[in-house]
Amino acid sequence: xxxxxxxxxxxxxxxxxxxxxxxxxxxxxxxxxxxxxxxxxxxxxxxxxxxxxxxxxxxxxxxxxxxxxxxxxxxxxxxxxxxxxxxxxxxxxxxxxxxxxxxxxxxxxxxxxxxxxxxxxxxxxxxxxxxxxxxxxxxxxxxxxxxxxxxxxxxxxxxxxxxxxxxxxxxxxxxxxxxxxxxxxxxxxxxxxxxxxxxxxxxxxxxxxxxxxxxxxxxxxxxxxxxxxxxxxxxxxxxxxxxxxxxxxxxxxxx
Numbered sequence: 001x002x003x004x005x006x007x008x009x010x011x012x013x014x015x016x017x018x019x020x021x022x023x024x025x026x027x028x029x030x031x032x033x034x035x036x037x038x039x040x041x042x043x044x045x046x047x048x049x050x051x052x053x054x055x056x057x058x059x060x061x062x063x064x065x066x067x068x069x070x071x072x073x074x075x076x077x078x079x080x081x082x083x084x085x086x087x088x089x090x091x092x093x094x095x096x097x098x099x100x101x102x103x104x105x106x107x108x109x110x111x112x113x114x115x116x117x118x119x120x121x122x123x124x125x126x127x128x129x130x131x132x133x134x135x136x137x138x139x140x141x142x143x144x145x146x147x148x149x150x151x152x153x154x155x156x157x158x159x160x161x162x163x164x165x166x167x168x169x170x171x172x173x174x175x176x177x178x179x180x181x182x183x184x185x186x187x188x189x190x191x192x193x194x195x196x197x198x199x200x201x202x203x204x205x206x207x208x209x210x211x212x213x214x215x216x217x218x219x220x221x222x223x224x225x226x227x228x229x230x231x232x233x234x235x236x237x238x239x240x241x242x243x244x245x246x247x248x249x250x251x252x253x254x255x
Contacts (some may be wrong), residue, residue, distance in 0.1 A: 040083070043094070045135045047127040054094035055132065057140070060087040064144035064168075065136050066252060068095040069129065069153030071174070071234035072114060075102035076212045082148065086244040089253045092140065096132050098125050122152065122180035123208070129160045144168050146252055150234035151175075151208070155182040158215075161195050162187035169196040171248050173233045174208035175215060184215055186218035193221035198251055200244070202231035224251070 013069055040056040047053060056076055066086055068079040076095035083093040097104040100114035100121075114122070128148070136142040148171035149157035155175055161167040177185040191197075197219060201212035208229060216225045226244075231237040238244055 005206050007193075010239065041250075043135070043139075044081040045131055045139075047099075047131040049124065049127050050172070051099045051128065052105040053099070053128050053131055055094050056083070058087050058091040058095075058215055059094040059223065060084045061091050062090055062092070063142055064090075064146075065092040065094060065142040066171075067129070067132050067142065067147045067157075068093055068147060069147065069149035069156055070095070070098065070101070071151030071153055074150070074235065077102075078150070079148075081242075081247070082094040082235075082238060085249045086252070089249040091252065092136075092142065094132060094136055094140075096128060098156075104128075106231070117180070119181035123182055125152075125156055126160060126182075128157050131162075133160075146170065148248070149173065149175075150180060152179040153234075154171050155179045155184045158184045159187055161234045162190040165192060165194040167195050169198070169252050171198050171252065172200065172212070173237055174201050174205055174210055175199065176208055177214065184211070185218070188215050188218035191219045191221055195221060197223040198248065199225040200237055201226075202233070202237060204230050208233060 001141055040058045042054070043057045044052055044054050054076075068076065068083060069078055070078050076097050079093070079095040086093045100106060100117055116129045134143055136145055146169040147157040147161060147167060149155070150173040154172040157170055158172060158175060161170055175184055177183070183253060199216050201209045203209045212225065212227070216223060228237065228241060231240045233242070
């Protein structure tokens with residue numbers, strides 16, 4: 001009887017061990033790779049007008065990167081899901097806090113909060129984009145850079161790329177004709193066809209949807225547009241339409 005009980009206990013312990021082994025995550029599983037790739041490096045750099053910009057850099061390997069510019073009110077954390085998806089596609093990503101947001105410092109006038117910015121101070125955020133592109137090219141040695149932006153971040157991306165045809169591609173979530181004087185309409189005619197553009201907006205966000213359609217008609221070159229019915233504004237689109245994380249990452253990767 002004693003031998004029977006000991007044997008039964010050994011059998012049960014062995015079964016538990018097999019169960020735990022099967023359930024344990026393997027290091028070569030997709031989930032494990034996702035976890036390892038989601039690590040990011042906190043970085044900082046200065047703009048030409050003396051603002052300190054904070055960001056998260058996601059290493060994807062290779063020599064191409066996507067700069068991520070958030071909407072208001074938001075911070076660089078709004079891009080985490082997309083940054084991780086980009087890494088899985090072989091892109092590095094840099095998500096920054098624009099001046100007056102998150103951990104980035106005040107405007108040169110001394111204003112800490114973007115909600116108290118003048119239009120001129122919002123427009124000066126283009127220096128944040130310039131500094132971020134310079135960081136990617138000089139510090140991270142990136143040879144190909146694309147930009148994704150949401151709302152005013154989309155306008156900043158568009159405005160910058162209009163005079164920098166070396167920017168490979170733009171992903172523009174809910175751009176506007178004009179957000180706080182960052183006027184996308186004014187520079188739409190400057191695109192000469194070298195930069196690829198993917199516009200996204202939602203019809204429940206009437207201003208952004210109308211602006212997106214108008215800007216789309218005015219730019220030259222390879223372009224694509226997607227209008228949703230009820231997807232909200234800016235990066236909220238990617239929360240409500242999560243399949244577009246992969247769709248956009250794949251589009252960026254296409255030659």
